[in-house]
Amino acid sequence: MSGSDGAPLSPQVFVDRLREEGVRRYHDQHPFHQRMHAGTLTRAELQAWTLNRYYYQTRIPIKDAIIVSKSEDPAFRRAWIRRIVDHDGEGPETGGLALWLRLAAAVGLDRDEVASCRSVLPGVRFACDAYVTLCRESPLCVAVASSLTEMFAPDLMSKRIAAWEEHYPWVGAEALAYFRARVPRARRDGDEGLAFVVAQASSRALQEACVGALIRKTEILWHLVDCVQIATGGAGGAGPPAKAAPKAQP
Amino acid sequence: MSGSDGAPLSPQVFVDRLREEGVRRYHDQHPFHQRMHAGTLTRAELQAWTLNRYYYQTRIPIKDAIIVSKSEDPAFRRAWIRRIVDHDGEGPETGGLALWLRLAAAVGLDRDEVASCRSVLPGVRFACDAYVTLCRESPLCVAVASSLTEMFAPDLMSKRIAAWEEHYPWVGAEALAYFRARVPRARRDGDEGLAFVVAQASSRALQEACVGALIRKTEILWHLVDCVQIATGGAGGAGPPAKAAPKAQP
Numbered sequence: 001m002s003g004s005d006g007a008p009l010s011p012q013v014f015v016d017r018l019r020e021e022g023v024r025r026y027h028d029q030h031p032f033h034q035r036m037h038a039g040t041l042t043r044a045e046l047q048a049w050t051l052n053r054y055y056y057q058t059r060i061p062i063k064d065a066i067i068v069s070k071s072e073d074p075a076f077r078r079a080w081i082r083r084i085v086d087h088d089g090e091g092p093e094t095g096g097l098a099l100w101l102r103l104a105a106a107v108g109l110d111r112d113e114v115a116s117c118r119s120v121l122p123g124v125r126f127a128c129d130a131y132v133t134l135c136r137e138s139p140l141c142v143a144v145a146s147s148l149t150e151m152f153a154p155d156l157m158s159k160r161i162a163a164w165e166e167h168y169p170w171v172g173a174e175a176l177a178y179f180r181a182r183v184p185r186a187r188r189d190g191d192e193g194l195a196f197v198v199a200q201a202s203s204r205a206l207q208e209a210c211v212g213a214l215i216r217k218t219e220i221l222w223h224l225v226d227c228v229q230i231a232t233g234g235a236g237g238a239g240p241p242a243k244a245a246p247k248a249q250p
Numbered sequence: 251m252s253g254s255d256g257a258p259l260s261p262q263v264f265v266d267r268l269r270e271e272g273v274r275r276y277h278d279q280h281p282f283h284q285r286m287h288a289g290t291l292t293r294a295e296l297q298a299w300t301l302n303r304y305y306y307q308t309r310i311p312i313k314d315a316i317i318v319s320k321s322e323d324p325a326f327r328r329a330w331i332r333r334i335v336d337h338d339g340e341g342p343e344t345g346g347l348a349l350w351l352r353l354a355a356a357v358g359l360d361r362d363e364v365a366s367c368r369s370v371l372p373g374v375r376f377a378c379d380a381y382v383t384l385c386r387e388s389p390l391c392v393a394v395a396s397s398l399t400e401m402f403a404p405d406l407m408s409k410r411i412a413a414w415e416e417h418y419p420w421v422g423a424e425a426l427a428y429f430r431a432r433v434p435r436a437r438r439d440g441d442e443g444l445a446f447v448v449a450q451a452s453s454r455a456l457q458e459a460c461v462g463a464l465i466r467k468t469e470i471l472w473h474l475v476d477c478v479q480i481a482t483g484g485a486g487g488a489g490p491p492a493k494a495a496p497k498a499q500p
Contacts, residue, residue: 061327065319069312074338074347077311081331081338088324088331097324 006204014198014207018148021211025218025240026149028156032229037159039167043108045232046168050100050107052228055120056221057100059128061087063135063143070140079192086185099178106175123227127220134216138209141200145210146217147193153186256454264448264457268398271461275468275490276399278406282479287409289417293358295482296418300350300357302478305370306471307350309378311337313385313393320390329442336435349428356425373477377470384466388459391450395460396467397443403436 009017027033032049035041041049061084068077068084089095104114113119135143157179164176201207222240230236259267277283282299285291291299311334318327318334339345354364363369385393407429414426451457472490480486 058322061324062319062322065315065327068334069315069319072308072312074311074345075342077315077334077338078341081334084318084327084331088327091328092325095324 026152027221030225032225037163049228052124056128063132066135103175121227127223142209142213145197146213150186151190154183157183276402277471280475282475287413299478302374306378313382316385353425371477377473392459392463395447396463400436401440404433407433
């Protein structure tokens, strides 16, 4: 079905394939996230997620700088650098990392403890580091493809904001600034990333590598939440719902 | 004299050592640069230098993005990203690379030919690629140390501007915008880089690695000019003046 020797998929078929594989495996369907949105997470569970997910956040500017270093095109680098600035900020306390630490304080965590990343679960660390490694070891186009989970982020963020405001009002609406900022940015990043991948993945083999990288990325995100769920006493390892479908190897 | 097992050098001794090794080997002393400043380069020689040096320029944002990707500190990344923006610009035609292409046109080269890098001398390519590799394979502090030739750049740039205005007026003062922009930026970059290296190189071994990286960088810059000199009919390979002094191995 997905032989990488054939002719390149048409742009539309390629986009459909990326979207289908991504949507099916995206971590919005993880039971832990579904409980988050249903309002049944305990404060300790919210804290564990916030603390561990922070490590993922810290990897973003690092993997994005790696992506910048892989491009020969000033225009691409100019556009992609915005992603680093989104997380690091234009000055102290202004970027996504600082906003996440405010969220951490709002859910009752010690800011410095979270910032130190010393309590991050080993499995979360492995998964997030695997994301950086994937970007480092892949051609530019494939590294960019691994960012395409951004295509599915705006919906998840919008749901999350509504759910937290309704179910966890003790966190405070102020503290959700990171999620709010991500909605338009993830849309912009997802659109730009998709356009780049479609334009650059000129062979079937490269297209398959892009699909593989996106799948690997969904596994990374899924595993992160899995680890948090297991550490907080839940079951884990079930994987995304449609397990029967064939899984491409990145 | 430079055993890397001993106690760390004091900050002042370390800075003096970096400065001494750097100044002694900096490419301002290369015969080709001395002829450039004396006004005796032909138009073809100026063109060859401008075309080949452009390849070095294109490596800067790439090695700087690698450096950004090695840091865990948002404040460091914020500061270092400015270097990428300096070369890529805030928009099309605004950065150092665009200014260099204007210089190339002003010395009579075809802008697209220069931008393509297809006529770059092999030795120049090897040297410039070695700079990217050095940054990729070194710890952050050592990669930053390789940028410390910036400490010596403002003087060279100021001399170059005066020399080109006097001896090569046909190039036009407008076209020297890149050199002019570099004077304050190189000073800022050199100061910031030096402060970082002094603060971070906490062991004698790391200090020696930093000195070694700076020396390697001076060799890269020197070799670039050497290749241009040889290709335009001059002698090459003489190396910096004080050859008798011991040469550290990075």
